[in-house]
Every structure is written in structure tokens, then in C-alpha cells.
Amino acid sequence: MKLMRVGPAGHEVPALLAEDGRVLDLSPVTADIDGRFLSSDGPARARTALRRGHLPELDVTGLRTGAPVARPGKVVCIGLNYRDHAEETGAAVPTRPVVFMKDPSTVVGPYDPVLIPRGSLKTDWEVELAVVVGRRARYLASPEEALGCVAGYTISNDVSEREFQLEYSGQWDLGKSCETFNPLGPWLVTPDEIPDPRKLRLTTTVNGTPRQSGTTGNMIFDVAHLLWFLSQYMVLEPGDVVNTGTPAGVALGLPGQPYLRPGDTVALGIDGLGSQRQTFETA
Incomplete structure (x- = not known):
């Protein structure tokens, strides 16, 4: 459904x-x-x-x-979860999931405008497979058990301000939690329609120019492993959202670093999950 x-x-x-x-x-x-x-x-x-x-x-x-799930209790994010994205940003390929949080109030609809923060020069896009939790996950015994906690899948744009994220204090949340920085949707697709979340293509265009094209098969840590891993350190509650990382092609890793400006339009899609489109505006 x-x-x-x-x-x-x-x-x-x-x-x-x-x-x-x-x-x-x-x-x-x-x-x-x-x-x-x-x-x-x-x-x-x-x-x-x-x-x-x-x-x-x-x-x-x-x-x-609107976003396909009412405001979640938390939005948990995984950084550098595609090898090509880690390489394009000059980061080491992680041996354990890199975890950070986004303010749940960042969640907006898939076609809502996104606000470029005041003073921002480095607002960036990130298409991601998002997992919505349907059952409480606490100290799960195995990755296999974790898939039983999935209510469904949707598209997330993990919008990021790279200067805030990487240059101000090293605290990623500062560049991830600006208002409107997590468009979600358009649908929450139940797992019966996505039998293997490791076989989905993700794409992004900016002003019609292709920027990202990858597959979830290139994740370093797949959905099952991520939910199992997170459950060892926090309790995932029904309605929580987990953003699972982005493939290469973000502005941070491109020649000239073409960060977003007011009036730019970003379109994102994932196989079976639909598409999003946002226009970026000044906050």
C-alpha cells in the first residue's frame, strides 16, 4: 500500500x-x-x-x-553510508555506522519550499531512502529481526548546510536541523511493495541537471543492519524515521561545489517510492 x-x-x-x-x-x-x-x-x-x-x-x-507520517518523535540519520559518497567528500569509509540526529520539526512535505538559512553559502541536497519504524525496536537480537520493525519506506531529502555542519564546530546537527531541512514523501510504501530495499535506484537533479544516481545496493550498512545497530544504543519508537545515507553527487563533492541558491529546484526519486520536487527560497 x-x-x-x-x-x-x-x-x-x-x-x-x-x-x-x-x-x-x-x-x-x-x-x-x-x-x-x-x-x-x-x-x-x-x-x-x-x-x-x-x-x-x-x-x-x-x-x-504532506509528509506521509505525522511528526516523528525522532529523525535518526546515517552519514557516509555509501562508499562513493565517503570518497567524494574525502572522508574515511566508516567501519561502524556514523549516527547523527535531525530536529523532527525539519520534516515537511515532499513539494514544500525549502528555506536556505540566513547566512548560508553551502546548502546542499541528499536523496536518501528513509525507513519509518512500525514496532518498538530495543536491543534487537539480529538484523533479521530488525526488518520486522519496518512500517514502510519513503524518500527523504537530507538537506544539509555544509559550513554549519563541518566548519563551525564539527557538530553535524547544526548543519542538519535548519527549518524545512527534511522533505519527506510523497508516500509511505509498505514493505510488501518493497521486498528488497537493497535494490532501489536513487536519483537527483538540480535545475534539470542530473547530480545523483546510485543504488541502495551500494550501502555500506543495509537497512536491517542499521536498525539492529541503532537498537543497541537507543529505543526506536513507532513513527520514528531513519535516513539511511546518500550516494555520490552532492554539491560538497562536485567540481566547483555548486551549492543551492534561491530559486533553484531539486527533484528526487527512488524506485517504487515516487518523487519529490522542492524550490529553495530565502529564509
């Missing part, structure tokens, strides 16, 4: 994208797509309601698409 949320920011309606392209109202099943819904067999109940024809069609003409 493809779950989504539509409507003004803060007033989104839960919805489901049917195979025939119609958008169906999930309000008869849940008030929102959040941790409570995901951890209480919400997707199964949504599937049953769909099969029985209990979901009315929504007219989404002119409606905004």
Missing part, C-alpha cells in the same frame, strides 16, 4: 493511494498516520477497509501533499 497525508500543514488528512490512481480517505480507519496507527495494526486495518470498499474517494485537486 501507499499511505499518504494531504491538506494544509498541521491539518493533514490520512489517505491511501489506490492502484487505479484514486486517493481514498483513511479517516474511517484513523485520525492520522502516526506511531499509534503504525503500531496497532493500522496498515492491516487500512487494507481490510480498502478491500471492503469502506474508504470514500477524496478530491485532492489543489491540495498540498
Whole structure:
């Protein structure tokens, strides 16, 4: 299934994208797509309601698409998780996952404008496979067990301000937690539609110019390993988001470092998960 949320920011309606392209109202099943819904067999109940024809069609003409999960408790990110990205930035290839956090308030819709922070000269893009947690993950016994905690997958743009991130104090969160710095969506796609998250192509264009093209098969640490690893150090709760890293092709690693400026447009896509498009504006 493809779950989504539509409507003004803060007033989104839960919805489901049917195979025939119609958008169906999930309000008869849940008030929102959040941790409570995901951890209480919400997707199964949504599937049953769909099969029985209990979901009315929504007219989404002119409606905004929001992030497919209501504001998560935390956004956990993995840095340098593609060998080619580590190499393009001059960083050592990690032997253990590099972990940092983003302020959950950075999460916005997949087509919302992104604000370039005041004083920023080095705002950058990063297409990433995002994992949404559906079951509490605490001291998982194995990577195999970890996949049972996945509610679904979506696209994340892990927008980054490189000067804030790398030059100010070495604390990555400063360059990762600026407002609007985590567009998410358009859909939360359940695992039955993504049987192998290691076989997905990721792409990014900036103003129509191809910048990133990679596959999740080139991850250093795959989804199962990441969730298992994280569960040894923190409790992942239903509705939490894990950004799993980006392939090569970010501005930081390109000749001339073509960082984003007001008016630039970034388009991102991942196989089976749809696409995003954001225009960057001055904060």
C-alpha cells in the first residue's frame, strides 16, 4: 500500500493511494498516520477497509501533499553510508555506522519550499531512502529481526548546510536541523511493495541537471543492519524515521561545489517510492 497525508500543514488528512490512481480517505480507519496507527495494526486495518470498499474517494485537486507520517518523535540519520559518497567528500569509509540526529520539526512535505538559512553559502541536497519504524525496536537480537520493525519506506531529502555542519564546530546537527531541512514523501510504501530495499535506484537533479544516481545496493550498512545497530544504543519508537545515507553527487563533492541558491529546484526519486520536487527560497 501507499499511505499518504494531504491538506494544509498541521491539518493533514490520512489517505491511501489506490492502484487505479484514486486517493481514498483513511479517516474511517484513523485520525492520522502516526506511531499509534503504525503500531496497532493500522496498515492491516487500512487494507481490510480498502478491500471492503469502506474508504470514500477524496478530491485532492489543489491540495498540498504532506509528509506521509505525522511528526516523528525522532529523525535518526546515517552519514557516509555509501562508499562513493565517503570518497567524494574525502572522508574515511566508516567501519561502524556514523549516527547523527535531525530536529523532527525539519520534516515537511515532499513539494514544500525549502528555506536556505540566513547566512548560508553551502546548502546542499541528499536523496536518501528513509525507513519509518512500525514496532518498538530495543536491543534487537539480529538484523533479521530488525526488518520486522519496518512500517514502510519513503524518500527523504537530507538537506544539509555544509559550513554549519563541518566548519563551525564539527557538530553535524547544526548543519542538519535548519527549518524545512527534511522533505519527506510523497508516500509511505509498505514493505510488501518493497521486498528488497537493497535494490532501489536513487536519483537527483538540480535545475534539470542530473547530480545523483546510485543504488541502495551500494550501502555500506543495509537497512536491517542499521536498525539492529541503532537498537543497541537507543529505543526506536513507532513513527520514528531513519535516513539511511546518500550516494555520490552532492554539491560538497562536485567540481566547483555548486551549492543551492534561491530559486533553484531539486527533484528526487527512488524506485517504487515516487518523487519529490522542492524550490529553495530565502529564509
